[in-house]
Amino acid sequence: MGLLTFKGGIHPNDMKHLTCEKPIKELAAPDILTFPLSQHIGAPAVPCVKVGDMVNMGQKIAEAPAAFSANIHSSVSGKVIAIEPRLHPNGTEVQSIIIENDRQDTIEPSLKSNKDYKKLSSKEIVDIIKEAGIVGMGGATFPTHIKLSPPEDKKIDYVIINGAECEPYLTSDHRAMLENPEDIILGLKIIMHIFKLSEGYIAIESNKPDAIAKMTEYAEKETEVKIHVKALKTKYPQGSEKQLISAIAKRQVPPGKLPLDVGTVVNNIDTCASIARAVSAGMPLIKRIVTVSGDSVREPSNFSVRIGTPFSYLFENSGGFAIEPRKVIMGGPMMGTAVSSLDVPVIKGTSGILAFSEKMIGKPRNETCLRCGKCVLACPMNLMPNALNMACKAEDFERLEKLHIMDCMECGSCSYLCPAKQHPVQSIRIAKQKMRAMKK
Numbered sequence: 368m369g370l371l372t373f374k375g376g377i378h379p380n381d382m383k384h385l386t387c388e389k390p391i392k393e394l395a396a397p398d399i400l401t402f403p404l405s406q407h408i409g410a411p412a413v414p415c416v417k418v419g420d421m422v423n424m425g426q427k428i429a430e431a432p433a434a435f436s437a438n439i440h441s442s443v444s445g446k447v448i449a450i451e452p453r454l455h456p457n458g459t460e461v462q463s464i465i466i467e468n469d470r471q472d473t474i475e476p477s478l479k480s481n482k483d484y485k486k487l488s489s490k491e492i493v494d495i496i497k498e499a500g501i502v503g504m505g506g507a508t509f510p511t512h513i514k515l516s517p518p519e520d521k522k523i524d525y526v527i528i529n530g531a532e533c534e535p536y537l538t539s540d541h542r543a544m545l546e547n548p549e550d551i552i553l554g555l556k557i558i559m560h561i562f563k564l565s566e567g568y569i570a571i572e573s574n575k576p577d578a579i580a581k582m583t584e585y586a587e588k589e590t591e592v593k594i595h596v597k598a599l600k601t602k603y604p605q606g607s608e609k610q611l612i613s614a615i616a617k618r619q620v621p622p623g624k625l626p627l628d629v630g631t632v633v634n635n636i637d638t639c640a641s642i643a644r645a646v647s648a649g650m651p652l653i654k655r656i657v658t659v660s661g662d663s664v665r666e667p668s669n670f671s672v673r674i675g676t677p678f679s680y681l682f683e684n685s686g687g688f689a690i691e692p693r694k695v696i697m698g699g700p701m702m703g704t705a706v707s708s709l710d711v712p713v714i715k716g717t718s719g720i721l722a723f724s725e726k727m728i729g730k731p732r733n734e735t736c737l738r739c740g741k742c743v744l745a746c747p748m749n750l751m752p753n754a755l756n757m758a759c760k761a762e763d764f765e766r767l768e769k770l771h772i773m774d775c776m777e778c779g780s781c782s783y784l785c786p787a788k789q790h791p792v793q794s795i796r797i798a799k800q801k802m803r804a805m806k807k
């Protein structure tokens with residue numbers, strides 16, 4: 368049978384061999400941890416602790432002030448030593464809570480485990496997920512409780528767990544599927560229970576045959592529900608929600624709409640495992656798996672890391688730099704964000720940290736568009752990146768509207784392929800920001 372996929376896309380060298388066989392190492396928490404109040408899409412959380420307070424591991428330290436937000440919990444026990452602006456991985460100064468680790472890992476006593484999730488109502492489960500501060504951990508950081516509580520008129524009949532991990536270099540989801548399959552299956556069953564579904568899907572790219580085999584083995588043990596493990600063609604951006612839904616459910620999410628508008632809910636692998644831990648063990652989101660890789664890193668690795676750990680600490684634990692890095696990226700090389708300091712902390716959406724040398728980055732070139740059309744063929748959203756690029760440079764916002772600029776998901780496929788080294792995605796990103804600001 369042919370592998371499931373979508374139209375368009377590209378085939379970058381995935382470079383996953385650097386870490387795909389590196390088991391997840393539990394990284395000890397550092398002495399000082401930084402918790403930005405904005406680690407999610409939506410309103411920043413509001414501190415519910417003050418300087419000088421002692422906190423426990425798993426204790427809520429900042430509260431969501433609105434439905435569209437997420438709580439933040441301490442990943443260690445210790446003392447709040449400051450609440451002040453600190454550099455965020457996104458390059459801005461963000462109000463943050465700084466905690467000095469007391470190395471006791473005293474667990475917050477109010478955390479409550481649930482032996483049988485089936486005894487809980489959908490609302491009770493969503494409330495647990497909300498309280499646990501869980502957000503999309505693939506990088507999007509959309510609050511998960513919002514995703515799992517659609518309006519009553521939107522019936523969900525497809526639940527998909529996204530194990531595509533199509534970004535080059537990243538292998539944190541791959542390792543999670545090999546090492547924590549029980550948590551992933553439990554998380555999926557909990558989500559299915561919320562929507563009263565008896566079938567669910569796990570979608571994995573074909574370049575992870577061991578993960579497909581492992582998840583199939585565990586899915587086949589289920590007797591009360593049916594879990595389908597589906598192999599996807601290895602192609603970027605296979606893991607983007609709209610492309611995944613098209614491949615698995617054969618449904619198209621219309622421009623400006625969400626997966627729930629076509630009856631689907633998609634969650635990332637680590638998010639799914641975090642749901643399992645929050646519901647069964649009562650543990651909020653305080654840890655995540657991070658891939659550390661790139662040609663500058665001496666020992667590329669996968670770590671289980673406390674939220675709030677500085678990037679520099681992860682690089683130190685990866686043997687330091689073999690070559691001086693010219694660029695450090697949070698996330699994958701296609702959609703990730705370049706960071707300006709190694710002092711920034713791991714946040715809920717940090718799936719990877721990559722460090723690249725000058726040789727890998729190459730010299731910037733900006734030649735004239737050759738009108739070769741390669742970017743148009745690759746665009747998974749059926750846009751015209753070359754025309755968008757020109758309209759962006761001309762700041763022709765009317766034309767950009769007509770070219771559906773807002774449908775661009777900033778996957779970077781156009782820039783990756785361009786033989787003239789044009790950077791449509793960069794111009795598009797800047798133009799979108801300007802257009803949003805003008806609308807406000």
Ligand code: SF4
Nearest residue numbers: 736737739740742785
């Ligand atoms: S791939 Fe580059 S050179 Fe070719 S049409 Fe697109 S922008 Fe122009």
Ligand code: SF4
Nearest residue numbers: 746775776778779781
């Ligand atoms: S125009 Fe946007 S969606 Fe299309 S390939 Fe470029 S970055 Fe991806």
